[in-house]
Amino acid sequence: xxxxxxxxxxxxxxxxxxxxxxxxxxxxxxxxxxxxxxxxxxxxxxxxxxxxxxxxxxxxxxxxxxxxxxxxxxxxxxxxxxxxxxxxxxxxxxxxxxxxxxxxxxxxxxxxxxxxxxxxxxxxxxxxxxxxxxxxxxxxxxxxxxxxxxxxxxxxxxxxxxxxxxxxxxxxxxxxxxxxxxxxxxxxxxxxxxxxxxxxxxxxxxxxxxxxxxxxxxxxxxxxxxxxxxxxxxxxxxxxxxxxxxxxxxxxxxxxxxxxxxxxxxxxxxxxxxxxxx
Numbered sequence: 679x680x681x682x683x684x685x686x687x688x689x690x691x692x693x694x695x696x697x698x699x700x701x702x703x704x705x706x707x708x709x710x711x712x713x714x715x716x717x718x719x720x721x722x723x724x725x726x727x728x729x730x731x732x733x734x735x736x737x738x739x740x741x742x743x744x745x746x747x748x749x750x751x752x753x754x755x756x757x758x759x760x761x762x763x764x765x766x767x768x769x770x771x772x773x774x775x776x777x778x779x780x781x782x783x784x785x786x787x788x789x790x791x792x793x794x795x796x797x798x799x800x801x802x803x804x805x806x807x808x809x810x811x812x813x814x815x816x817x818x819x820x821x822x823x824x825x826x827x828x829x830x831x832x833x834x835x836x837x838x839x840x841x842x843x844x845x846x847x848x849x850x851x852x853x854x855x856x857x858x859x860x861x862x863x864x865x866x867x868x869x870x871x872x873x874x875x876x877x878x879x880x881x882x883x884x885x886x887x888x889x890x891x892x893x894x895x896x897x898x899x900x901x902x903x904x905x906x907x908x909x910x911x912x913x914x915x916x917x918x919x920x921x922x923x924x925x926x927x928x929x930x931x932x933x934x935x936x937x938x939x940x941x942x943x944x945x946x947x948x949x950x951x952x953x954x955x956x
Contacts, residue, residue, distance in 0.1 A: 713902040715916055716909030722785045723761040728778035732816040736781050740788025741912045742823050746844060747830035749796025752860040755895035756830060757782075757793060760904060767793050779817055789912050792824075797840050818847070825911045826854030828904070833859040833870060833892070836877050842884075849886050856907050857881075857890040863897050 729735040745753050754767040766782065780793040794817070795810050818824070827848060831841050836859060848855045859877065862870045874892055881888060889907060893900040 710902075712909070712916065713906040716914055717760075717902055717905040719909065719914055719918060720760055720784060720791075720905055721762045723763065723766060723782045723791055725766065726781040726783045726787065726790065728780045730778055731813045732779075732820060735779060735817070735821070736787065736790070738821060738823050740786075740790065740823050741825050742781075742790040742792050742821075743825055743828060743908050743911055744792040744794050744817075745828045745830065746794045747796065747860075748832070748838065748840060751796070751830040751832050752895060753793060753796065753830055756828075756858060756860060756893065756904075757791065759895040759898060760901060760908075761791075779813070784912070784914075785918070789914070790823075791908075797844075818853075819851075824853070826856065828856050828858060828908065830858045830860050830893075831877075833862050833865060833873055836873065837880055845881075845884070845886055845888065848888075854911060855886075855888040856904070857888055858893040858900070858904065859890065860893050860895070862892040862899055863894040 727736055745757060747753055757767040758764055761782075767780070778795065782791040782793070784790060795814055797811065797814065827844075829841065829844060829848075831837065845855060857877070859870075859874060865873065870892055874890065878890060881890070891900050891903050893904065
């Protein structure tokens with residue numbers, strides 16, 4: 679009489695090593711190609727000029743995207759990582775020293791990145807802070823070539839008072855905003871995604887239909903996503919890029935972790951170096 683061994687007929691299957699199942703959505707190859715080419719293109723960025731007020735800015739033609747956020751949100755690190763240039767946007771150990779609107783060209787002067795003075799935190803007298811904020815307001819209201827904002831928030835302190843004001847103002851003017859939750863490497867994956875979801879829910883409550891992503895200059899998280907969003911708004915086309923090679927993309931670099939307001943005084947044209955805002 680045949681005696682059962684007591685093992686299930688599927689025991690071999692049960693004992694077989696389990697394969698890891700990936701639930702990540704496959705990327706569209708066309709989107710990936712566009713993102714990579716856009717990233718290569720953004721790394722052509724060159725300093726163009728700095729201006730203390732709107733009337734001295736570069737000619738108001740073409741397309742530009744402005745980086746805005748609190749002075750310690752990591753603007754300089756984000757710009758430097760995106761462009762793979764360690765010192766393109768300079769950081770100061772003393773937040774709040776920059777009062778300039780800084781322009782960077784992208785292969786031609788009609789496609790630009792703009793680094794705006796940080797807001798909400800500045801180690802300067804209140805009267806000077808008011809002057810800076812007034813010039814920032816003039817730029818945001820009157821700049822016709824401005825296509826939208828990249829608004830940076832430290833993932834550990836999102837939606838501060840000035841952030842909310844900027845979002846509501848941009849919505850009232852029908853201005854595009856892409857939000858970066860910066861320094862995502864400071865949190866584990868679970869808490870980072872939780873914060874991302876919470877901010878999305880807050881935006882929905884505020885009836886603000888803005889795009890948002892996690893970002894880390896340190897580990898280069900989110901670079902291609904950001905590049906794709908910006909390139910689309912800056913009217914970048916694949917014809918502007920003659921090469922497509924994933925292996926040719928250089929490593930992004932991260933500047934000092936003193937993510938504070940950018941200081942571009944060494945770059946200023948002579949006629950502006952001595953000039954202070956009125």
